[in-house]
Amino acid sequence: MKMQNFKYEGSGLNRFFGPLEAKIMEILWNSIEEMTIKDVQQKLDNDSKANNFNTVMTVMNRLVDKGILQKKALARSYQYSPVVTREAFMEAQSKELTLDLIEEFGSLAVTHMVDALDKVDPGLLDQLEQKIKEMKKDR
Amino acid sequence: MKMQNFKYEGSGLNRFFGPLEAKIMEILWNSIEEMTIKDVQQKLDNDSKANNFNTVMTVMNRLVDKGILQKKALARSYQYSPVVTREAFMEAQSKELTLDLIEEFGSLAVTHMVDALDKVDPGLLDQLEQKIKEMKKDR
DNA sequence: TCCTTACACTACAAATTGTAGTAGGAGTCG
DNA sequence: CGACTCCTACTACAATTTGTAGTGTAAGGA
Numbered sequence: 001m002k003m004q005n006f007k008y009e010g011s012g013l014n015r016f017f018g019p020l021e022a023k024i025m026e027i028l029w030n031s032i033e034e035m036t037i038k039d040v041q042q043k044l045d046n047d048s049k050a051n052n053f054n055t056v057m058t059v060m061n062r063l064v065d066k067g068i069l070q071k072k073a074l075a076r077s078y079q080y081s082p083v084v085t086r087e088a089f090m091e092a093q094s095k096e097l098t099l100d101l102i103e104e105f106g107s108l109a110v111t112h113m114v115d116a117l118d119k120v121d122p123g124l125l126d127q128l129e130q131k132i133k134e135m136k137k138d139r
Numbered sequence: 140m141k142m143q144n145f146k147y148e149g150s151g152l153n154r155f156f157g158p159l160e161a162k163i164m165e166i167l168w169n170s171i172e173e174m175t176i177k178d179v180q181q182k183l184d185n186d187s188k189a190n191n192f193n194t195v196m197t198v199m200n201r202l203v204d205k206g207i208l209q210k211k212a213l214a215r216s217y218q219y220s221p222v223v224t225r226e227a228f229m230e231a232q233s234k235e236l237t238l239d240l241i242e243e244f245g246s247l248a249v250t251h252m253v254d255a256l257d258k259v260d261p262g263l264l265d266q267l268e269q270k271i272k273e274m275k276k277d278r
Numbered sequence: 279t280c281c282t283t284a285c286a287c288t289a290c291a292a293a294t295t296g297t298a299g300t301a302g303g304a305g306t307c308g
Numbered sequence: 309c310g311a312c313t314c315c316t317a318c319t320a321c322a323a324t325t326t327g328t329a330g331t332g333t334a335a336g337g338a
Contacts (some may be wrong), residue, residue: 002147003147004146004147004148005145005146005147005326006144006236006239007143007144007148008141008142008143008144008145008147008235008236008239008324009143011243012243015243017323018326018327019326019327020326020327020328021326021327029320034202034238035176036284037216037284037285038283038284040209045249051328052328052329052330053285053329053330054198054285054328054329054330055327057284057286057329058326058327058328058329059313059326059327061285061286061294062325062326075336076284076285076286076335076336077283077284077285078284080275081252082166084264085262087228087287090244090245090247090270091194092245093244094240094247094248094250095251095254095255097196097236097240097244097248098147098240098244098248098252098255099149099251099255099258099259100145100147100154100234101217101233101237101240102252102255102256102259102263103254103259104154105229105232105233105236105237105260106152106155106227106260107263107266108230108233109233109236109237110263110266110267110270111233111270112233112234112238113227113237113267113270113282114267114270114271114273114274115234115240116234116237116240116241116242117179118187119238119243119247120238120241120242121245124241124246124249125217125271125274125275127246128252128253128267128271129184129268129271130248131249131252131253132253132267132271133263133266134253135253135257136256136264141337145293153308157294157295157296158295158296159295159296159297160295160296175313175315176316177314183302190297192297192298192299193298193299193316194296194297194298194313196316196317197295197296197297197298198296198297199294200316201294201295214304214305215305215314215315215316216303216314216315216316217311217315217316265327267301
């Protein structure tokens with residue numbers, strides 16, 4: 001389940017998926033149960049205008065092909081569910097991206113981190129400082 | 140000059156551009172002088188197999204359309220050059236991505252930063268610690 | 279048996295990126 | 309002046325990604 005891109009535009013799942021893909025993942029991740037295509041399609045209908053069943057199916061099966069969803073055969077249909085939890089997904093993306101960012105920009109990224117942290121949530125600065133201390137202590 | 144994606148695959152300019160685009164930007168940024176299409180094409184030829192002149196032209200003009208290159212009319216041709224220096228480009232990407240990363244992942248990213256920094260270059264940890272101190276002092 | 283339902287297969291559209299042909303205009307050389 | 313060369317503009321096609329949806333098919337139920 002290898003993502004390709006991190007998009008500058010959008011937010012949340014839209015950074016990793018197309019708009020419809022994102023809505024579908026959102027629905028699947030919000031559901032406790034596994035869902036059929038029809039389930040997902042109806043959820044989508046609630047939110048906005050009707051989506052063609054086949055459209056939803058195609059996109060969902062593409063997500064299966066990419067290893068993001070898995071499907072389990074029922075009598076007359078399939079039940080779909082994410083391969084990993086949303087938390088695990090976000091965790092993996094965060095890890096990958098953070099590493100890539102530092103590999104790519106190194107010292108430059110460090111400079112920007114402090115500003116960005118301060119801008120988004122100054123509390124994160126303390127958290128980071130704490131983490132660094134712990135890391136150094138363990139050596 | 141708004142980038143769309145940060146690619147997980149590849150490294151350097153390939154994270155932002157297609158393969159040929161990246162080679163072309165590499166050449167333009169390595170050149171002190173502005174360059175014509177032919178200049179760039181010949182540089183490309185040195186590196187690998189021949190590239191069609193028109194191919195290089197099309198890609199370069201697309202980069203102009205995107206606001207990444209600019210072209211200046213000469214008597215019989217144009218001279219192309221990047222709109223911003225490589226350093227400014229990297230600076231802007233680093234800033235944008237770092238901010239997006241933190242907006243998107245917040246505390247999660249903070250956790251990964253320390254590990255990533257330690258893995259890539261432990262010296263960056265000290266640098267970061269220093270930066271945090273400075274930031275806090277200024278308040 | 280016939281119908282409904284869910285899936286499979288297929289196709290098309292727009293955007294992105296790489297590729298390259300053709301045509302035209304402008305300067306050059308004989 | 310006329311033929312030639314060179315550079316650009318225009319155009320087009322292919323592959324990939326994502327959204328969209330039609331048609332066919334098979335299985336199960338009435």
